[in-house]
Amino acid sequence: MTIQPDQLRIGLIGVGNMGSFYARELTAGTIPRAVLAAVCDEDPARLAPWTGVTQYSSAEALLNHPTLDAVLIATPHYAHTTLGIAALDKGLHVLVDKPISVHKADAVRLLAAHRNPQQIFAAMFNQRTDGYFLKIKELVDAGSLGELRRVNWIITNWFRTDAYYASGGWRATWAGEGGGVLLNQCPHQLDMLCWLTGTPERVDAHCQFGRYHDIEVEDDVTAYLEYANGATGVFITSTGEAPGTNRLELIGEGGKVVLEADTLHFYRNQTPMSAFSRTTTESFAAPEVSVETYDGLNHGEQHVGVLKNFVAAILDGAPLIAPAAEGLASVELANAMLLSAFERRPVELPIDADAYAKCLQQRIAASTHRKKTAAPSGPSDMKGSF
């Protein structure tokens, strides 16, 4: 493979399910001005398809590759912290997959290693490129929704089979993954929630551990959220329910946003709801509403869009879609939900990072679950990541 002098040389750490997708896009030339310069994986079988690319059997060896500009980390979660710190210490630009770390203390350590502002450090929150969420963000930022009063998000369309959980020894274990649906599938929605509404200041979460699958971590969550302004919310997710739902409602003084099944409506109040309630003399009236339907939107470029943006940030100084620093919020919110469920009490944010790390460590130490693994028979791909 010939690398042009103006091409950004990316090293990929972890060529599993997600890493294979990134490797395919990079080698297909989908990301202009970037080239896959080296790959590494601890599993030699994962490297086998990438014959035209320099290969390493360890991340340490890849990080010593003489001509890398950037790395993309697509390993199991705990290694995001250690490898991210190692890559930043080498002076490389870093794009880390979600979640940026398993727990807040790790995330804080990882972000502290980003000392040089010339180094670009981004996170793979591909849903931030989605046209539907971008439209909602625009409505929120423009003040059309008004002050937030309630958020409801049901995300039960992350259905996963036993074969999925058996497809990797690290999956769905406290020691290997650090959690279940909150750490693997829902970092996307937790990031989106914080991006759109800010971070709640209290959560009261009920998690069921291994409700649907033979796993030790949570595969079903119902969380009640409270925000500093008194707004409340409900966040429900599961990997065991089919058919699933993905429905987001944001209710503000100015109206209601509803996103479900690729349909986005904004119900715009002609008078903000509390002002209407205070000023009308009628008992059973409600504000007049005009309904706006946003069609013609699409899901955007997703992972490819984040990759292109990472390259543009490095080469052109473009603003990042998802700076890694913004990945702390979703990690902390996931931790807060788990802590609330572990201790069966509402949890205030910010959480005590060290106390949570200790709590997780205790789960790991007390684990008696015997993880079953088996190679999947169906296609192994990035199914359902948006």
Ligand SMILES: NC(=O)c1ccc[n+]([C@@H]2O[C@H](COP(=O)([O-])OP(=O)(O)OC[C@H]3O[C@@H](n4cnc5c(N)ncnc54)[C@H](O)[C@@H]3O)[C@@H](O)[C@H]2O)c1
């Ligand atoms: N952004 C998204 O939409 C999306 C979707 C799926 C997965 N992910 C994330 O991608 C990451 C990987 O998930 P996956 O499903 O591809 O897992 P996977 O198990 O299929 O692949 C992980 C690969 O990393 C390798 N590996 C493990 N430790 C390593 C190390 N220290 N050095 C080098 N290689 C190492 C493994 O051998 C394996 O091939 C996770 O963080 C996951 O949350 C993101």
